[in-house]
Amino acid sequence: MKARLVRYADLVPCRTAFIDTRTPGSTEKENFTIIGAGVSESADQYVHITERHGFNIGAARQPFGCVNSQHSHDTAEVFVVHSGHWRLPFGPNKEDGAIDIGPGDVASVPIHMFRGFEKLDEGVGFLFTVLGKDDPGKVTWAPAVFEAAADHGLKLAKGGRLIDTSQGDYVLQDVELADATGDDIAASLKTPPMEKLRECVVAAEAMVALPTSPLARDGVEEAPIITPTETNDGFPAGPIAGWWPHGFNLRRLTMASGAYIPLHARSEVEVIFVHQGTLEISWQGGAIMMGAGDTLSVPVGLPHAFRNTASVDLVAFVVRGGDAPAMPNFTD
Known part of the structure; x- marks a missing residue:
């Protein structure tokens, strides 16, 4: 990792x-x-x-x-x-x-x-x-x-x-x-x-979280930015769909202080870029703390969890491979 x-x-x-x-x-x-x-x-x-x-x-x-x-x-x-x-x-x-x-x-x-x-x-x-x-x-x-x-x-x-x-x-x-x-x-x-x-x-202030995102929970929001087509994890196309191919989705993940997303695995490649704040990513046997400007590529199929351990909100951008990412598989 x-x-x-x-x-x-x-x-x-x-x-x-x-x-x-x-x-x-x-x-x-x-x-x-x-x-x-x-x-x-x-x-x-x-x-x-x-x-x-x-x-x-x-x-x-x-x-x-x-x-x-x-x-x-x-x-x-x-x-x-x-x-x-x-x-x-x-x-x-x-x-x-x-x-x-x-x-x-x-x-x-x-x-x-x-x-x-x-x-x-x-x-x-x-x-x-x-x-x-x-x-x-x-x-x-x-x-x-x-x-x-x-x-x-x-x-x-x-x-x-x-x-x-x-x-x-x-x-x-x-x-x-x-x-x-x-x-x-x-x-x-x-x-x-x-x-x-x-x-x-899409301006930062115009990014709107999808309430039905499978990651959404107390203190956690996931907003679509680039969604070429309706996805298998429940996101409609847009706000940027494009009349040219992308081959990936881009989303903004925000987490309040102390917010937690339990262990889950993805069927497609996932790259996380921290815009502001800090993010702890953990998996069985290890953890990594990311800060602003850091980039992490998460292996396909690896159960991993997210936690904001800082006193300020986390804002991260997530690139998911493919036009229509699958539902995450929660394991705990």
């Missing part, structure tokens, strides 16, 4: 994960791959947990003003704001509008459209991210990103590996460089109307 726990303090960042790593305004961003290899283009990217989950878990940490350049994904990209205020601009040149999100908010950006993200306020902020599928493919960068990166010696090899041409290693390794994104491809990655994109965001 300790090998399945990634503490915030132990996260290993990569400062050279993407092609825009030297572009002014983007040099200070840190990329993390917590579960799965993600979409990093750098051989220096450290992967904390390599076991296949059906989705990838990552994170980004950026200071005020730092920008992650405009790009598109082939699978779902979900942002959970742990700290800071952020802007998600849309379109290849940020011309199609933007949505701002803050602590506790969640945004799921549709596939095949350009998006970026930038830190709006002072201090360092942290985004927890979920990418669809075991292999989320490679990033498609907006044409202007390639042009800016080339000015600083960075290019992509075919297949998505970052090459530093200023060092000449692309000549030594005789690699074939990828072509920049063409205008025809960029034009095909159209931004949906803003009213549709606003359906892809």
Whole structure:
């Protein structure tokens, strides 16, 4: 179980994960791959947990003003704001509008459209991210990103590996460089109307617990955030269902001080990210205490219990594998 726990303090960042790593305004961003290899283009990217989950878990940490350049994904990209205020601009040149999100908010950006993200306020902020599928493919960068990166010696090899041409290693390794994104491809990655994109965001204060959740009890609430379809544990679709595939559910678990969820097992993979407070997870023969920013992957079929042992409320986000998770199996 300790090998399945990634503490915030132990996260290993990569400062050279993407092609825009030297572009002014983007040099200070840190990329993390917590579960799965993600979409990093750098051989220096450290992967904390390599076991296949059906989705990838990552994170980004950026200071005020730092920008992650405009790009598109082939699978779902979900942002959970742990700290800071952020802007998600849309379109290849940020011309199609933007949505701002803050602590506790969640945004799921549709596939095949350009998006970026930038830190709006002072201090360092942290985004927890979920990418669809075991292999989320490679990033498609907006044409202007390639042009800016080339000015600083960075290019992509075919297949998505970052090459530093200023060092000449692309000549030594005789690699074939990828072509920049063409205008025809960029034009095909159209931004949906803003009213549709606003359906892809749930603010923290708008998250509503489902009273009939099998986890609900005194001091415990479970709120749906991303539910692609009606589930086998009683959750209706929404509030984010998406017209593109997700392959996972996202929920918010809140527990008052002293609240307890007895031993239960899941039929699908379960990943827990603590947003605030502390959470004790116990099983026969052991227990782990999680704090804010920590991530844990719970083995399928392991009976485990949750308890909030602190004097403040716990808020955690839970990713459950599959579109329609099963009922938990309570064992005590």
